[in-house]
Amino acid sequence: MALLVAGAFFMEILDATIITPAIPLIATSLGVEPVDVNVAITAYLVTVAVLIPATGWMTDRFGIRPVFIAAIAVFTLASLGCAFSVSLPMLVAMRILQGIGGAMMVPVGRLAVLRYSDKADRVRAIALLTWPALAAPVIAPALGGAIATVGSWRWIFLVNIPIGVVGFLLALKLIRGGPASAARPLDWRGMLALGGGIAAALIALESVRVTGTNWWQVATGTAVAVVLLVLAVVHLLRTPHPLITLSVLRFRSLRITVTAGSLYRMVITAVPFLLPLQFQLVFGWTPLRAGLMVAALFVGNLTIKPATTPLMRRFGIKRVLLVNGVLSVLWFALLAVLHPGLPIWLIAVILYVSGALRSIGFTAYNTLAFADVVGDDLTHGNTLNASVQELASGVGIAVAALLISQLTPLVGGGPGAAYSATFLVLAALLAVTLIETLRLPRNAGAEVSGTRIRRRDR
Known part of the structure; x- marks a missing residue:
């Protein structure tokens, strides 16, 4: 079961990033500008972010088995729809459908493995669930570039079909878990207000163009987003069973992760989107060459992983975040001077180090997130943090x-x-994230990172 869920995770994470090297080809095929294809990636990630909080209710109401099986089916059928899309709106709609399947597949599958694994096997099971998050981003750029170069961008989505069919059949045999005896009510109002507000904000953002921007549409979308999001916050604070429990933000570690950590993730996530476009549209590279170069970013992410925990234990989370933040800002300046005349090895080194810094930052924020969250608030905090990071x-x-x-x-x-x-x-x-980092106490997260707290820092 753990291997099956790991395979589903791999497919879901792969699909979130494999599309980037093929963006120029998709744009040409659908008759749009390359930069406009970003909405197909954004729609997928935002859908996952909005629906993750509802998966707990779905699991309690319908059971792990039917929800996970339905998730694989929806994801696979949506992949087929993506492959045969004839316009950008159709592709975006199919990506939203993929996001619905992905939102159910990831947390429900993890819950299935943890709930039905013996304690003695739990560490090994968690290890199996970890490798897709490490391997998929490394493979995705090169694989997406190879498929787009050798065949068609549509094959990027068609490769999911056999994987999905096999996963569906195995899930019928391996996954178990029925509905809970007393499922809590779903906060429909919170989900609709939150989802509608986020959707309106993205529509307003996507409506801004180089020329011919419909500013009335932008203003209307922004106003609707503000109203709905304010209503969502008021509702979430007052309802007895909120979709997302905002009261957990009283914990300082989680609050900083949700604010500064989200800004950090927002900026860092833009890099794997920008680089394939730059390499193809400015450097004139093929999708395969661009994908292979972007893979250097994720190789740096992967290879530094074993050192991230020792770094936090030795220097503390605050110092790691501070030094990593300063270096990351400097490294963005290096990304700004990339041009076709640079040696290939130098570009690869710059991307490799950028990926290593990315990994250290993500790990430090994830470690800090629940440093002082306790009891039942852990579940609510985890849901809020997962949704905000995806968003x-x-x-x-x-x-x-x-x-x-x-x-x-x-x-x-x-x-x-x-x-x-x-x-x-x-x-x-x-650089703005450094402000919150400077405000952290020296011993922030010491209990979870294993940092030895000196007497003067207590």
Whole structure:
């Protein structure tokens, strides 16, 4: 069962990033600008973010087995729809459907493994569930680039079909778990207000164009988003069974992770979206070459993993976040000077180090998140943090696309200058996270990171 769920995780994580090297080909095929295809990635991530809080209710109401099986079926059918999309709106709709399946597949599958594993096997089961998150981002850029170069971008989605069919049949045999005896009510009002507000904000964001922007549409979308999100917050604070429990933000560690950590994730997630576009549209590389180069980013992410925990134990979370934040800002400045004349090995080294810094930052924030959260608040805090991080990833790609489209006519010097300016703006946003880091106590998260607390820091 753990292997089956790990395979489903792998498919879900792979699909979130494999599309990026094929964006220019998708844009040409569907008759749109490459930067506009970002909405297909954003829609997927945002759908997952909005629906993750509802998966707990679905599991209690219908049971682990039917929900997980339905998730694989929905994800597989949506992949087929993506492959045969004839327009960008159709592709976005199918990606939203994929996001519905992905939102159910990931947390429900993890719950199935943890609930039905013996304690003696739980560590091994968790290890099996961890490798997709490490391996999929490394494989996705190269695989997506290879498929787009050798065949068609549509095969990126068709590869899910045999995997999904096999997974569906295995799930029928292996997954178990019925509904709970007393399922809590689903907060429909909270989900509709929150989802509607986020959707309106993204529509407003996507409506901004280089020329011919419908500012009335942008203003209307922004106003609707503000109203719905305010109503959602008021409702979530008052209802007895909220979709997301906002009261857990009273814990400082979680609050900083949700604010500064989300901004950090938003900025960092934009990089794997921007680089394949830059390498193909500015450098003139093939999707395969661009995908292989972007893979260096995730290789750095993967290889530094064993060192992240010792770093936090030795220096503490605050120092790690502070030094990593400063280096990350400087590294964005290096990304801004990338140009076709640089040696391939130097570009690879820059991306490798960028990926290593990304990994250290993510790990430090994830470790800090629940440092002082206790009891039943752990479940609510985990749901809030997971949703916000997914949302930040989607918003990061949308913001990167907006920056590229708006900076292109402003900076001049061709499309390469727009990418350089975008990386510098993202560096400035990343620098904002250092403010919260400086406000952390020296011993922040020491209990969970294993840092030895010196007497003067207590």
